[in-house]
Amino acid sequence: MVSKAPDSRSAQEIPEEIAGLRMTRQRQEIYRILIEQRNHPTANEVFMRAKDHLPNISLATVYNCLEAMVQHGIIRQVHFERESSRYCPNLREHGHFHDASTGVIHDVDFKPGVSLSDVLDLPPGAVIEDIEITLRGKIPTP
Amino acid sequence: MVSKAPDSRSAQEIPEEIAGLRMTRQRQEIYRILIEQRNHPTANEVFMRAKDHLPNISLATVYNCLEAMVQHGIIRQVHFERESSRYCPNLREHGHFHDASTGVIHDVDFKPGVSLSDVLDLPPGAVIEDIEITLRGKIPTP
DNA sequence: AACAATAATTAGAATAATTCTTGATTGGGT
DNA sequence: ACCCAATCAAGAATTATTCTAATTATTGTT
Numbered sequence: 001m002v003s004k005a006p007d008s009r010s011a012q013e014i015p016e017e018i019a020g021l022r023m024t025r026q027r028q029e030i031y032r033i034l035i036e037q038r039n040h041p042t043a044n045e046v047f048m049r050a051k052d053h054l055p056n057i058s059l060a061t062v063y064n065c066l067e068a069m070v071q072h073g074i075i076r077q078v079h080f081e082r083e084s085s086r087y088c089p090n091l092r093e094h095g096h097f098h099d100a101s102t103g104v105i106h107d108v109d110f111k112p113g114v115s116l117s118d119v120l121d122l123p124p125g126a127v128i129e130d131i132e133i134t135l136r137g138k139i140p141t142p
Numbered sequence: 143m144v145s146k147a148p149d150s151r152s153a154q155e156i157p158e159e160i161a162g163l164r165m166t167r168q169r170q171e172i173y174r175i176l177i178e179q180r181n182h183p184t185a186n187e188v189f190m191r192a193k194d195h196l197p198n199i200s201l202a203t204v205y206n207c208l209e210a211m212v213q214h215g216i217i218r219q220v221h222f223e224r225e226s227s228r229y230c231p232n233l234r235e236h237g238h239f240h241d242a243s244t245g246v247i248h249d250v251d252f253k254p255g256v257s258l259s260d261v262l263d264l265p266p267g268a269v270i271e272d273i274e275i276t277l278r279g280k281i282p283t284p
Numbered sequence: 285a286a287c288a289a290t291a292a293t294t295a296g297a298a299t300a301a302t303t304c305t306t307g308a309t310t311g312g313g314t
Numbered sequence: 315a316c317c318c319a320a321t322c323a324a325g326a327a328t329t330a331t332t333c334t335a336a337t338t339a340t341t342g343t344t
Contacts, residue, residue, distance in 0.1 A: 024292065024339085043330080058294045063331070065292095081221055081274075082301080084330060097268055109263045119261050120275075121251045126239055128279040132223075133262075137270040166310090166321065185301080200323045205302065207322095224330080226301060291340075298333070309322070314315105 012036060021072040027065045029054055034075060034089040040096070040105045042084040078105070080134055095133030108135065154178060163214040169207045171196050176217060176231040182238070182247045184226040220247070222276055237275030250277065 012035060014028040023031065033041070033049050041049070047062040066087055069075045078086040078096055086105070088096075095108040116122075116131065154177060156170040165173065175183070175191050183191070189204040208229055211217045220228040220238055228247070230238075237250040258264075258273065 022291085022340090026293075056294080058296095060295075060332085061293055068292095077223070079221060079223055081219070082224055082227055082330095085224055095262060097265055097270075099265075099268075100271070106265045106268075108265070111261055111263055114261045116277075119253055119256045120237060120277075121253055122277075123239055123241075123248045123250070123281055125281045125284075126241075126248075126277075126279055127282065128239075128277050129242070130278040132274075132276045134274045135258075135262075135264075135268075135270050136272040137268055139265055139267045140269065142267075164311095164320085168322075198323075200325095202303085202324075203322055210321095224301095285344105287343080289340100289342085291338105293338070294336085296334090299331080301330095302328080304327070305325090307323090310320080312317105312319095314317085 018069075018074050019072045021068055021074065024065075026050070026054060026057055026061050027069065029057070030062060030065045031069065031074065031089070034087055038089065038107075040078055040086040040088050042086055044084065046087065078134070079132060080105075080136070093131065095135065097135040097137065099139050100136055101138050108133070160211075160216050161214045163210055163216065166207075168192070168196060168199055168203050169211065171199070172204060172207045173211065173216065173231070176229055180231065180249075182220055182228040182230050184228055186226070188229065220276070221274060222247075222278070235273065237273075237277065239277040239279065241281050242278055243280050250275070 012032055014023055014031055016023055018031075021027070029050050030046055033046055037049075043062050043066055044059065046066065047057070047059045050057050050062060066075070066077075070077055070087075073091070074089070076088045076091065078088050080086075080096075080098055088107070090107055092107075092109060094110065097106040097108050098104075099106065116128070122128070154174055156165055156173055158165055160173075163169070171192050172188055175188055179191075185204050185208055186201065188208065189199070189201045192199050192204060208217070208219075212219055212229075215233070216231070218230045218233065220230050222228075222238075222240055230249070232249055234249075234251060236252065239248040239250050240246075241248065258270065264270070
């Protein structure tokens with residue numbers, strides 16, 4: 001017996017610590033869920049998936065873990081109108097396009113070399129700390 | 143006596159109908175509040191102000207009126223994270239900058255001639271129906 | 285290894301914005 | 315004046331999220 005193989009599912013090894021945040025079992029599982037299926041789930045969707053591997057996890061813990069990871073800059077929150085917050089492990093600066101036909105949320109990158117201040121008439125002296133760009137529309141199938 | 147002067151406050155005359163929506167007394171009052179003080183109030187803030195002139199108005203009515211005006215494209219909803227929706231009568235395509243020091247929300251216009259698709263790597267074929275750009279930051283006072 | 289101190293987790297209660305339901309009121313058209 | 319549809323008001327219901335308090339896990343220390 002060479003390997004302990006504690007869990008055969010793990011295609012991804014999550015470190016014990018990320019960005020100064022201790023990655024507990026719950027946080028690892030939640031982070032794994034976010035990076036393995038990048039479909040911008042809500043806290044409740046994460047909760048339902050997390051129960052497969054951690055049957056005793058609570059929704060409050062899912063909220064706590066997501067919040068901790070957001071605070072440490074490990075993941076980002078995504079908002080559409082006032083719908084439930086969604087979570088995204090993509091740390092590139094990017095926006096989101098919500099396809100109203102399919103429900104799919106696409107990450108939308110900036111074109112290379114463009115900066116928001118080239119495009120927007122910001123108040124003089126404004127220092128931007130956070131950006132959220134959300135688009136809604138359709139992708140017609142020809 | 144020339145004028146009936148039914149209400150001395152009204153610097154603004156609101157028409158009986160806008161964009162196909164019949165402007166009832168409640169809707170007129172709410173719309174007037176939005177255009178007279180463009181500080182992106184929440185429904186509850188609108189409610190409190192509306193009571194000055196319509197003491198019997200209910201919060202549900204404020205929500206109904208705001209929703210009706212949003213549906214008819216007379217005003218826009220503005221969202222920061224999952225905070226209460228805010229309302230804005232500025233129909234130009236624009237974003238919002240929330241100054242975390244003062245709490246003030248500034249309208250942010252696009253620079254002339256720029257289009258979002260110049261800047262963003264949209265999914266091929268995407269047809270945008272709605273855009274929300276929200277920025278958070280500070281404006282340092284030197 | 286035992287211990288204390290700290291951090292994380294859990295379950296359920298509490299909160300807050302918004303929506304829904306129902307009944308009353310209003311307003312325009314005949 | 316009367317009818318019909320639209321609007322409004324009041325309060326209940328809903329829902330995502332946060333809070334509270336008690337338990338469990340982890341870390342550092344002897």
